Amino acid sequence: MIRKTTFLITLFAINLTIAQxxxxxxxxxxxxxxxxxxxxxxxxxxxxxxxxxxxxxxxxxxxxxxxxxxxxxxxxxxxxxxxxxxxxxxxxxxxxxxxxxxxxxxxxxxxxxxxxxxxxxxxxxxxxxxxxxxxxxxxxxxxxxxxxxxxxxxxxxxxxxxxxxxxxxxxxxxxxxxxxxxxxxxxxxxxxxxxxxxxxxxxxxxxxxxxxSTLSNSNVQLNDEVELYRTNRKGVFRVKSSNALIKSIEVFDLSGKLVIEIKLQNTTSEFTINLSKLETSIYVMKINTNHTFFIKKIYKN
Missing domain, CATH: 2.60.120.260 (Galactose-binding domain-like)
Structure with a gap:
């Protein structure tokens, strides 16, 4: 069962950023x-x-x-x-x-x-x-x-x-x-x-x-087209897109190093992102669509 939560995975006061x-x-x-x-x-x-x-x-x-x-x-x-x-x-x-x-x-x-x-x-x-x-x-x-x-x-x-x-x-x-x-x-x-x-x-x-531009972190829905879920599997997240063309997902550590990159071939459905092999830490997730991208700090435990 997938549990829809806010993008705020932990109690860290981390904001959602839409970047252009x-x-x-x-x-x-x-x-x-x-x-x-x-x-x-x-x-x-x-x-x-x-x-x-x-x-x-x-x-x-x-x-x-x-x-x-x-x-x-x-x-x-x-x-x-x-x-x-x-x-x-x-x-x-x-x-x-x-x-x-x-x-x-x-x-x-x-x-x-x-x-x-x-x-x-x-x-x-x-x-x-x-x-x-x-x-x-x-x-x-x-x-x-x-x-x-x-x-x-x-x-x-x-x-x-x-x-x-x-x-x-x-x-x-x-x-x-x-x-x-x-x-x-x-x-x-x-x-x-x-x-x-x-x-x-x-x-x-x-x-x-x-x-x-900083938005509230109280909603899992990044915009009208993209949503993020946390699954019941440790370190595994799910992105759902209804209309947007998702180009790729990038995950950076706090030093700025790209640690995971997933190219999605214009995916417009649900898919999972497995971060379970990464060390426990805060990471930056970047979701690239066909017209913009979204940046979010997440905590992987």
Whole structure:
């Protein structure tokens, strides 16, 4: 028997958010100088570059190609201080996205696909990938950082102690996200990455900003088309859609790592989501439809 409950699985005061993407950069077309502004854009060979690239002309040292990218092109870097890339001493290079209009928007989320070299001892403590933002030309605020983790890998710094301790960048690009709590007229995004040797590779793709509006958490019905149920099986939830085309379900842990993704081929009926293999924790569930998506924090016990 399925017991219909509120989306609030526990006594945590967690709100439901309906989010809509309002900005996307996927690097499928050249936007240098118009949509985005790199410090340089140069390729001096397969092991030395800071540029918009594709797998067809760029093969990573540690794998044949990146997997999981959106489309064909993405932005990536390796050995930035090569004389024909950034120049001697310029291991840190920046990619800027300026003046994104956020007037009147609240509850803004940043998300992107990230990739890198997961082999041990690939990176040094001086290597990193950091995404920052600023509102109305104010101070830069860190959003997400990937730092060396003591094992020569770049991992997410989840507690701001300047040491990677979370998700490790690897050859399969993963979607991670963070919230932008401040409001204003415009937001700038800055990607700062440091690499001074061959093999210290990183990549970013499908940069998106979305806005969420908070609703009451007292009703299981997400809108007129989508409902969520909790089953009597531990860790198993059920989604029911009457009219909406459900594209996919994504579940993230609190570090922003995508831990489960279910692609549903435009499903318009009931289906179950089994989270029983996940550790007991709070997760973020994202339900993607054909015209919007819904984000909800849930507690899996």
């Amino acid at each position: 993407v309002f900005y996307t950069e996927d690097f499928e077309t050249d936007g240098n100088g118009t949509r985005y502004f790199p410090e340089v854009e140069n390729i001096d060979g397969q092991n030395d570059f800071f540029a918009r690239v594709q797998d067809a002309d760029h093969t990573a040292n540690f794998t044949d190609d990146y997997l999981g990218e959106s489309g064909t092109f993405y932005w990536a870097g390796e050995d930035h201080d090569d004389p024909q890339v950034g120049g001697s001493g310029n291991q840190e290079l920046e990619l800027l996205i300026n003046d994104i209009n956020i007037s009147g928007r609240t509850n803004i989320f940043f998300s992107a696909l990230f990739g890198g070299n997961a082999l041990s001892l690939a990176y040094e403590t001086a290597d990193y990938v950091i995404v920052e933002y600023r509102i109305d030309n104010g101070a830069w605020v860190p959003g997400i950082s990937f730092l060396e983790n003591g094992n020569g890998q770049l991992a997410q710094d989840t507690n701001a102690d300047n040491l990677g301790d979370g998700f490790i960048l690897n050859g399969t690009m993963e979607k991670l996200e963070f919230s932008i709590s401040a409001t204003g007229s415009e937001v700038d995004i800055r990607i700062r990455a440091a690499s001074n040797s061959s093999g210290e590779e990183w990549a970013i793709d499908l940069i998106e900003l979305s806005e969420g």
